[in-house]
Amino acid sequence: MPEAFQVAIIGSGPAGLSAAARAAALGMSHVLIEKADHLSDTIFKYQKGKHVMATPSSLVLRSDIDFDAGKREFVLDTWNEQTDGHKVNVAYNAEIASITGEKGDFLLKTKSGTEFRAASVVVAIGTQGNPNLVRCPVGEGAVVQYQLDDPGEYIDEHIVVIGAGDAGIENAMGLASDPQQRNTVTIVNRSADFATAKAANVAALRAMEAEGRLIVRIETTASAIDKGEITLDTRDGEVKIPCDRVIARMGSAPPRAFVEGICAKFEEKDGKKAIVAGTGVQFTSPDRVAYPKLSPTFESTVPGVHVIGALAGYPLIKHCMNQGYDVIEFLNGNRDLKPADEPILAAKFARLPGNRSVDDWLAIFGQNILIFQDVSPLQLRELMLDSQVHAFAAGEVIFARNDTGSSMFAIAQGSVGVEVNPDDPSITVPIGQGSIFGEVGLISGRRRGATIRAAEPVVAIELSRTAALKLLATSPGASRAVTRISIERQLLQMFGSGLTSQDVAPLVDSAEVMQVRAGEVVIAEGGDDKDVFIVRRGSMIVEKQIGGRQVFLSYLPAGSYFGEMAVIDGAPRSASVKAAIKSEIIRLPGDGFMALLASNPKLRERALSDMASRREVNAFVESRKNSFGSAVDMYSETAQFLVDNGIGEATDVLLIDEKLCVGCDNCEKACADSHDGLSRLDREAGRTWAHLHVPTSCRHCEHPHCMADCPPDAIRRGPDGEVFIDETCIGCGNCQRNCPYGVIRMDARPPAKPSLIQWLLFGRGPGPGEAPYAWRKKAAEAEGVERPKVAIKCDMCAGIEGGPACVRACPTGAAIRVAPEKFLSIARLESVE
Amino acid sequence: MASLPENDTDFHAARRASDHESFLVHRRMRWAKVAGALCLSAFLGYFLIDQQPRPNGGSWYGYTLGTIGLGLIVWLSLLGVRKRNMSEGRWSLKAWTSAHVYLGLSLIVIGTLHTGFQLGWNVHTLAWALMMLVIVSGLYGVAVYVLLPGQLSANRKETTRAQMIAALAAIDRQLKHAAQPLGREQSDLVIAALEQDVFGGGAWARLTGRYPNCATRRALCGLPDDFRTMADNTGPEERVRVLLRRRDAQLGQIRRHLRLKALLEVWLFVHIPATIALLAALFAHVTSVFYYW
Numbered sequence A: 001m002p003e004a005f006q007v008a009i010i011g012s013g014p015a016g017l018s019a020a021a022r023a024a025a026l027g028m029s030h031v032l033i034e035k036a037d038h039l040s041d042t043i044f045k046y047q048k049g050k051h052v053m054a055t056p057s058s059l060v061l062r063s064d065i066d067f068d069a070g071k072r073e074f075v076l077d078t079w080n081e082q083t084d085g086h087k088v089n090v091a092y093n094a095e096i097a098s099i100t101g102e103k104g105d106f107l108l109k110t111k112s113g114t115e116f117r118a119a120s121v122v123v124a125i126g127t128q129g130n131p132n133l134v135r136c137p138v139g140e141g142a143v144v145q146y147q148l149d150d151p152g153e154y155i156d157e158h159i160v161v162i163g164a165g166d167a168g169i170e171n172a173m174g175l176a177s178d179p180q181q182r183n184t185v186t187i188v189n190r191s192a193d194f195a196t197a198k199a200a201n202v203a204a205l206r207a208m209e210a211e212g213r214l215i216v217r218i219e220t221t222a223s224a225i226d227k228g229e230i231t232l233d234t235r236d237g238e239v240k241i242p243c244d245r246v247i248a249r250m251g252s253a254p255p256r257a258f259v260e261g262i263c264a265k266f267e268e269k270d271g272k273k274a275i276v277a278g279t280g281v282q283f284t285s286p287d288r289v290a291y292p293k294l295s296p297t298f299e300s301t302v303p304g305v306h307v308i309g310a311l312a313g314y315p316l317i318k319h320c321m322n323q324g325y326d327v328i329e330f331l332n333g334n335r336d337l338k339p340a341d342e343p344i345l346a347a348k349f350a351r352l353p354g355n356r357s358v359d360d361w362l363a364i365f366g367q368n369i370l371i372f373q374d375v376s377p378l379q380l381r382e383l384m385l386d387s388q389v390h391a392f393a394a395g396e397v398i399f400a401r402n403d404t405g406s407s408m409f410a411i412a413q414g415s416v417g418v419e420v421n422p423d424d425p426s427i428t429v430p431i432g433q434g435s436i437f438g439e440v441g442l443i444s445g446r447r448r449g450a451t452i453r454a455a456e457p458v459v460a461i462e463l464s465r466t467a468a469l470k471l472l473a474t475s476p477g478a479s480r481a482v483t484r485i486s487i488e489r490q491l492l493q494m495f496g497s498g499l500t501s502q503d504v505a506p507l508v509d510s511a512e513v514m515q516v517r518a519g520e521v522v523i524a525e526g527g528d529d530k531d532v533f534i535v536r537r538g539s540m541i542v543e544k545q546i547g548g549r550q551v552f553l554s555y556l557p558a559g560s561y562f563g564e565m566a567v568i569d570g571a572p573r574s575a576s577v578k579a580a581i582k583s584e585i586i587r588l589p590g591d592g593f594m595a596l597l598a599s600n601p602k603l604r605e606r607a608l609s610d611m612a613s614r615r616e617v618n619a620f621v622e623s624r625k626n627s628f629g630s631a632v633d634m635y636s637e638t639a640q641f642l643v644d645n646g647i648g649e650a651t652d653v654l655l656i657d658e659k660l661c662v663g664c665d666n667c668e669k670a671c672a673d674s675h676d677g678l679s680r681l682d683r684e685a686g687r688t689w690a691h692l693h694v695p696t697s698c699r700h701c702e703h704p705h706c707m708a709d710c711p712p713d714a715i716r717r718g719p720d721g722e723v724f725i726d727e728t729c730i731g732c733g734n735c736q737r738n739c740p741y742g743v744i745r746m747d748a749r750p751p752a753k754p755s756l757i758q759w760l761l762f763g764r765g766p767g768p769g770e771a772p773y774a775w776r777k778k779a780a781e782a783e784g785v786e787r788p789k790v791a792i793k794c795d796m797c798a799g800i801e802g803g804p805a806c807v808r809a810c811p812t813g814a815a816i817r818v819a820p821e822k823f824l825s826i827a828r829l830e831s832v833e
Numbered sequence B: 001m002a003s004l005p006e007n008d009t010d011f012h013a014a015r016r017a018s019d020h021e022s023f024l025v026h027r028r029m030r031w032a033k034v035a036g037a038l039c040l041s042a043f044l045g046y047f048l049i050d051q052q053p054r055p056n057g058g059s060w061y062g063y064t065l066g067t068i069g070l071g072l073i074v075w076l077s078l079l080g081v082r083k084r085n086m087s088e089g090r091w092s093l094k095a096w097t098s099a100h101v102y103l104g105l106s107l108i109v110i111g112t113l114h115t116g117f118q119l120g121w122n123v124h125t126l127a128w129a130l131m132m133l134v135i136v137s138g139l140y141g142v143a144v145y146v147l148l149p150g151q152l153s154a155n156r157k158e159t160t161r162a163q164m165i166a167a168l169a170a171i172d173r174q175l176k177h178a179a180q181p182l183g184r185e186q187s188d189l190v191i192a193a194l195e196q197d198v199f200g201g202g203a204w205a206r207l208t209g210r211y212p213n214c215a216t217r218r219a220l221c222g223l224p225d226d227f228r229t230m231a232d233n234t235g236p237e238e239r240v241r242v243l244l245r246r247r248d249a250q251l252g253q254i255r256r257h258l259r260l261k262a263l264l265e266v267w268l269f270v271h272i273p274a275t276i277a278l279l280a281a282l283f284a285h286v287t288s289v290f291y292y293w
Helices: A014-026 A070-086 A166-174 A199-209 A256-260 A317-331 A342-349 A358-368 A377-385 A441-446 A464-475 A476-494 A501-510 A563-571 A590-599 A601-624 A628-646 A666-674 A705-709 A734-738 A756-762 A773-783 A827-832 B006-015 B023-048 B060-077 B079-084 B091-114 B123-156 B161-178 B184-195 B203-208 B215-222 B227-232 B236-265 B268-291
Strands: A002-009 A030-033 A095-100 A104-109 A115-123 A158-162 A182-189 A215-217 A221-226 A227-236 A237-243 A245-247 A266-269 A271-273 A306-309 A387-392 A397-399 A408-412 A414-419 A428-431 A451-454 A456-464 A512-516 A521-523 A532-536 A539-546 A549-555 A577-579 A585-588 A653-657 A682-689 A692-696 A715-717 A723-725 A745-748 A789-792 A816-819
Touching: A002 A014, A002 A104, A002 A199, A002 A317, A014 A030, A014 A070, A014 A317, A030 A115, A070 A705, A115 A317, A158 A166, A158 A237, A158 A428, A166 A182, A166 A199, A182 A237, A199 A215, A199 B161, A342 A358, A342 A387, A358 A377, A358 A408, A358 A414, A358 A773, A377 A387, A377 A464, A397 A441, A397 A585, A441 A476, A441 A532, A456 A464, A464 A476, A476 A501, A476 A532, A476 A585, A501 A590, A539 A585, A539 A601, A539 A628, A549 A601, A549 A628, A563 A590, A563 A601, A577 A666, A585 A590, A590 A601, A628 A773, A666 A682, A705 A715, A705 A734, A723 A789, A756 B079, A816 B184, B023 B091, B060 B079, B060 B091, B060 B268, B079 B091, B091 B123, B123 B236, B123 B268, B161 B184, B184 B215, B184 B236, B203 B236
Parallel strands: A002 A030, A002 A115, A115 A306, A158 A182, A158 A245, A182 A215
Antiparallel strands: A095 A104, A104 A115, A221 A227, A227 A237, A266 A271, A387 A456, A397 A451, A408 A456, A414 A428, A414 A451, A512 A585, A521 A577, A532 A585, A539 A549, A539 A577, A653 A692, A653 A816, A682 A692, A715 A723, A745 A789
């Protein structure tokens, strides 16, 4: 029978470490269980010398362990030293495989069979996960490893790398790069192509294969690994090759399954082991981004099991450390402990009228606001940290039409009016207490559609995009409410003034949100289906079959509606509509739409006149098909090229006409000189079609991929629609990895250059444009200040008078920045004529 | 078929151009019109105003033309500063280039009328001649800016300069490996190709794109296809031949790229020094005129 601890803490990252140190300081019997042979594995695996940042700076650190921004080594040394100093009881090399039992008596078993007993469990294992293991039998004495620290370590070996993602390819190339090592390197890929790896890595791998420096085996899996030999299952049968070492890089499994299995009951379901519903640690939703359901004291749905840190939804080091401290205080019976963010919330709420306490306000928000109704107090607190609270006087503008903003507002007290007609601000539609507004900007990523004014004194919460998306992903109730409201609003906005929510209610009830894949056809030309669609997010392209060819007619960004022509005139579909990128559309049944038109003669008239102008365009294209066939082809193919290159999700893109570009790179120089001496665009790189070049430069996507996983939430959308990174960037590189267009670079801001005059007259400094790396390095050393590498990307020259520097600095007119729907309009075709 | 949300397009239209427009036709050729009007009025003035004793840089009309010309030359030379000084503001370098081209051309008329066609072997005529040299070199520049970018783009085929060099390096590595089994004579040819400075050959080779001493070509000639041994076309020789052909093609692309870039830039080596010389000559011209007033 193993010794029973008061608390067992799993994972020695910032959260676990801080919890263990607190437990040690309080004299609680504890054990800190770490799977690796060192503390804090995630930070341990950072590259040498990486600068670890300490954001948010406003949050005070409450922990027995110190932490301040600095180099990785400094941070780890401090933690190692202080862990020893606090006499923390650490069990290394112990990976927990299962947790069973109940509050007061949990049994934790490791993979190697060691057991721990504890009254409470704190799970602080982060989100890094564990590497996927090889599934084939591994014989005695065979070497299988899941990480490669130094490729230079191995000589004269036969090495097989399993898994052809980026990690596997980079490892294989590293092992084969120096012929002096005389390694025979084989990389094994299960499929025929390298779908998960970067194109540049695949090209480099293929080049090395062509040089005979390593062997690439596709459509191959390992079927047995033995000492000195591996058996491979290939397309042509079984092959045995010599193998001294296997390096398996097959991705990692997120820790969610492990967490869900804690204290769960299992049953057989379709021959598989499944968790009995209602047991184990439950998550708020099946969504990938969901977090475990937690009480204000971090207790999960299994009493006695607590979840903190990144796994609980707090990716920043300071948050984690504070939670480690707090959870142990709670376990020790301290019920009055206010969370460390209390002063931040107090400062936020101080601007609200009525002089209420933080708890009072949280109670009001939770009670009054529809979408917060099934949100836990802990979640609400977290939401508030990412949000702003505002008090508006009656008549004050909350946001104006055409402002950019992807935040969503919730009305805690009071009501607002929506100015539905831009020409007549006196016509307003009210939105009452408890409801929300601004959700269209959040969902479609586009500009505000109408001006909103406070109708009476208003207390409103502005949820940042990240906070709002987190809420929608974790609270199904909030998600349903927002969907319904947004459909209704989109209908009202689409049909202009004169309609009320009662008018559209039947249509809203019958509306259906649909997901469409890129390239999926929503409406087929000639079809006789009769539904109307609204683009909720993403974008569509309209094509028409003319003279045996698909001719591109137009590009529909989010917020457009289509399909109403066939409904009104009863004719077959006159053109095809398909998704340019993965999109979300709202399907409205045609008869409901007709009923709405029938009861609103004014609306019917407007729809008919809209339709007439579109018929004209169709007729125009049709009539010219013989006279400018090649121009139409050119236009269609250009449009297709742009859509293939991700323009379908762009809001603003840099396009270079290579018939005008002389390659002077003044655009890059201007970019560097306008932004801290680093260029944010690569003119030469990128795709080209018919002299139209899409350089490597940010397109300011409607739903930016880079925003998806930013720990300090430093990436936001600015007032001109630009997606920018603010100074709270911690340099983690997530955005760079997430950007499919490769437009984000990680670099340290260089010191200022000598002025242009000094360069012109005396040749001092590197001259206009980005200084060469050597100069930057030397200047930074001379300056003596450590500058961390941070993420750098285009901000569309926000705040710089005159607009984007790349465009202003182009001497020939080759460079323009343009919204895709503007560039892909039929007007271009008319001008070709 | 569909309705767009109106707000976005309106917003962008108000802010900036949505289509590519060359500096030559910038704003419906605004600066061509301005320059044309300037030339026309200079001509009219020249023929209508009775200049005594004869048209001359020293008459009041001559001084007027001279002052306009001097002002234009100084302003035109400031394009070099404007281009490098990335300040804020609603300027566009394209508008500057457009004005630079057309106003620069108008100097042919203004400067020449200013001389009153009194040319000789003196510092004044030197200034005029330098001005004409600058303008002629500039005309070449305009011509290549119109003609060559399309070729540059077509030759590049989506690869960057760095990628072209990397591709060459990759071929070279393979070639080195593949040439190991070759005989002495043939491997010497490959070694010579690999060791040659492939872009050497001076300014002439760069501008014409002709590299008569290309060792890669020579190596290809030294390893001719032997059609009698068709059966053995997978041997080491054939491998080397394929790689040499690829190297030749890759070199061709890089050399064409360098040639086009050189043609796009070579005129600046005349245009800019001549501008500086012109400014010096103008200084001498103006000083001497006032000195001998």
